[in-house]
Amino acid sequence: MEMTETINMGNSASWRGHRYIGLACRLFIGGVFVGACLFKIKDPEAFALAIATYDILPTSLINLTAVILPWLELSSGLLIIIGIKVRASALLISGMMIMFMIALAVALTRGIDMSCGCFASQEAGDQISVMTMFRDVFFLLPALYVLVFDTHPIGVCSLRRAKTDG
Amino acid sequence: MKHLLAALILITFSLSAYASDFNGACACKKLSDVDKKIAAEILKSRHPYDCCDMTLAECMGADNRCRLAVRLTNMVCAMVDKGKDKQAIVSALEKRAMTMTPSFEKIDVDDSTAMVVGEADAPVFLTAYLCVRCPYCAKLTPNLYKEITEGSLKGKVRLSVKLFPIKGHEGSTESGIAAMAAVKQSKGFPFLLHAYEHFDEFGVDKLSAWAAAVGMNMETYNNLYNDPATRKALVDSKKEGLKNKVKATPTLFLNGRRYLAPMDIDTVKDVLEEEYERKMGLIMER
Amino acid sequence: MRGLTKKQGHKHAVILILRDAFIIIAVSAAAACVVNFFRSDSLPWIAARDYEVLVPCPEPMGEATAVDIGDFDGIGIRDLLIDARGRADYDNWHRPDSIHIAFDYLEPLSDEAVGRIALTKAQRIIVAGDGGDPDSGEQLAREIAGKGIKNVYFIVGGMAALKNSGQ
Numbered sequence: 373m374e375m376t377e378t379i380n381m382g383n384s385a386s387w388r389g390h391r392y393i394g395l396a397c398r399l400f401i402g403g404v405f406v407g408a409c410l411f412k413i414k415d416p417e418a419f420a421l422a423i424a425t426y427d428i429l430p431t432s433l434i435n436l437t438a439v440i441l442p443w444l445e446l447s448s449g450l451l452i453i454i455g456i457k458v459r460a461s462a463l464l465i466s467g468m469m470i471m472f473m474i475a476l477a478v479a480l481t482r483g484i485d486m487s488c489g490c491f492a493s494q495e496a497g498d499q500i501s502v503m504t505m506f507r508d509v510f511f512l513l514p515a516l517y518v519l520v521f522d523t524h525p526i527g528v529c530s531l532r533r534a535k536t537d538g
Numbered sequence: 539m540k541h542l543l544a545a546l547i548l549i550t551f552s553l554s555a556y557a558s559d560f561n562g563a564c565a566c567k568k569l570s571d572v573d574k575k576i577a578a579e580i581l582k583s584r585h586p587y588d589c590c591d592m593t594l595a596e597c598m599g600a601d602n603r604c605r606l607a608v609r610l611t612n613m614v615c616a617m618v619d620k621g622k623d624k625q626a627i628v629s630a631l632e633k634r635a636m637t638m639t640p641s642f643e644k645i646d647v648d649d650s651t652a653m654v655v656g657e658a659d660a661p662v663f664l665t666a667y668l669c670v671r672c673p674y675c676a677k678l679t680p681n682l683y684k685e686i687t688e689g690s691l692k693g694k695v696r697l698s699v700k701l702f703p704i705k706g707h708e709g710s711t712e713s714g715i716a717a718m719a720a721v722k723q724s725k726g727f728p729f730l731l732h733a734y735e736h737f738d739e740f741g742v743d744k745l746s747a748w749a750a751a752v753g754m755n756m757e758t759y760n761n762l763y764n765d766p767a768t769r770k771a772l773v774d775s776k777k778e779g780l781k782n783k784v785k786a787t788p789t790l791f792l793n794g795r796r797y798l799a800p801m802d803i804d805t806v807k808d809v810l811e812e813e814y815e816r817k818m819g820l821i822m823e824r
Numbered sequence: 825m826r827g828l829t830k831k832q833g834h835k836h837a838v839i840l841i842l843r844d845a846f847i848i849i850a851v852s853a854a855a856a857c858v859v860n861f862f863r864s865d866s867l868p869w870i871a872a873r874d875y876e877v878l879v880p881c882p883e884p885m886g887e888a889t890a891v892d893i894g895d896f897d898g899i900g901i902r903d904l905l906i907d908a909r910g911r912a913d914y915d916n917w918h919r920p921d922s923i924h925i926a927f928d929y930l931e932p933l934s935d936e937a938v939g940r941i942a943l944t945k946a947q948r949i950i951v952a953g954d955g956g957d958p959d960s961g962e963q964l965a966r967e968i969a970g971k972g973i974k975n976v977y978f979i980v981g982g983m984a985a986l987k988n989s990g991q
Contacts, residue, residue, distance in 0.1 A: 425875075
């Protein structure tokens with residue numbers, strides 16, 4: 373039984389429309405995360421180089437982050453899409469988005485110009501700007517929506533429950 | 539007992555043969571066993587471009603090892619130690635060979651707008667096209683300057699820096715004009731090194747303070763900064779770079795030949811030492 | 825569950841969400857570690873040395889095609905001719921079918937200029953400059969190509985070559 377997803381969070385959260393809006397948000401943000409992690413899983417060294425470019429983590433933590441983070445993105449992305457542990461996945465996705473935004477803000481504040489082609493990392497070669505920050509906010513909002521409002525998500529678990537109840 | 543003795547002799551012989559690949563190459567001694575294996579594989583397949591006709595491994599095993607073989611072996615081991623793969627190392631060796639091969643391509647450099655350091659009669663002449671806002675230049679140039687003024691390259695190398703502002707760098711024009719104004723007050727290098735030391739604090743509004751910090755006459759600096767002739771001198775410096783087929787910064791030319799080998803300070807220093815030995819007729823020395 | 829008060833329900837839900845999140849992290853980390861252990865290009869858990877993040881900085885240029893005036897088929901109705909020479913040369917003489925975008929060796933091409941070129945929807949962008957060494961036409965053509973605009977050509981010998989050819 374998915375207890376986290378059956379507890380009534382109040383009148384506003386119990387509106388059934390949240391399930392459908394939540395589903396759209398989940399498909400969107402899950403798709404983004406699954407899509408984003410594939411190249412990182414395929415080439416962890418390139419991702420490690422991208423992390424190193426931001427110059428935030430100590431060298432000793434870079435490889436560990438480069439190995440684990442993409443798999444966390446993949447599992448939370450897949451789980452949120454298929455509807456298992458939806459709110460926990462939304463929490464993880466929100467956490468990761470906030471972490472990415474902090475890294476971005478630090479790079480912008482330091483004036484690290486990643487668009488000039490001076491960095492070995494291909495990923496870091498993407499131009500970063502305040503617009504990138506807005507894009508990340510755009511990705512964070514659906515994850516937060518699912519976390520707060522999608523208390524009865526449509527998906528594998530709800531289908532299983534319906535079958536059991538039926 | 540006989541078998542044990544034979545086995546011991548065999549093991550000792552194998553180990554000494556393995557070690558002879560790296561004999562005299564300091565960078566190889568600190569490698570792990572796995573890395574030593576990778577380095578040995580490369581050394582067994584590559585030949586030095588001068589001084590010895592055998593493979594690097596065979597050259598290193600010979601009684602009279604030539605200096606170039608030791609240098610190249612050290613370079614291979616240093617790159618293995620940095621985690622570079624075989625393909626990258628072989629490519630770096632080939633590019634180093636191309637750098638050292640005499641070329642008909644001659645570059646045209648106007649020294650009147652250059653920052654020059656090193657003794658006038660130094661046998662090796664290095665030309666560097668740099669951008670004041672290039673992070674890689676900020677890393678390489680101070681080390682190079684230190685080696686030429688007080689390190690092992692003193693008296694061997696003369697460095698001439700030409701400005702090549704990169705359009706993708708914010709503030710490259712303004713900082714380039716300020717550096718050109720510094721050149722005109724014979725403060726080119728102090729300004730450039732100050733700009734690289736404070737690279738992360740850059741702002742166009744900081745340029746005057748940096749000029750003052752290196753002891754420039756501020757009235758003259760301001761006049762030069764606003765003088766269209768200073769901008770034109772910067773444009774001419776960049777045009778000269780483009781004419782010499784400069785496409786990125788830093789770009790180095792070694793006695794007029796394009797430098798293609800890896801750009802880390804250790805390799806640059808090693809290549810400059812090699813060029814010095816070549817100029818002094820020491821390249822065949824054992 | 826119905827016996828729980830609203831506040832208790834919230835607390836319980838948060839605890840369960842956190843527990844699930846922790847399980848997902850643990851399982852993902854374990855999977856990541858196992859896969860990394862078995863792959864041929866596995867990363868060491870701790871980097872032995874600092875990553876070399878910097879590379880030499882390139883001038884932001886793309887690829888433009890050189891056109892020899894002898895092989896040039898003329899400016900067509902769907903082509904855009906750009907005069908890259910300085911203002912004085914342009915004012916002195918220019919072709920009426922050209923637009924003027926003077927090449928600046930220091931400042932990047934403005935977004936407005938790129939937009940102006942893109943809006944013409946020309947089939948070919950043909951740039952002619954001063955024909956010198958370096959040639960401002962070639963440099964501008966490469967800079968335009970570097971901004972993502974396709975089918976960019978430059979006339980070898982510049983505007984003078986184009987004028988002399990009578991095309």
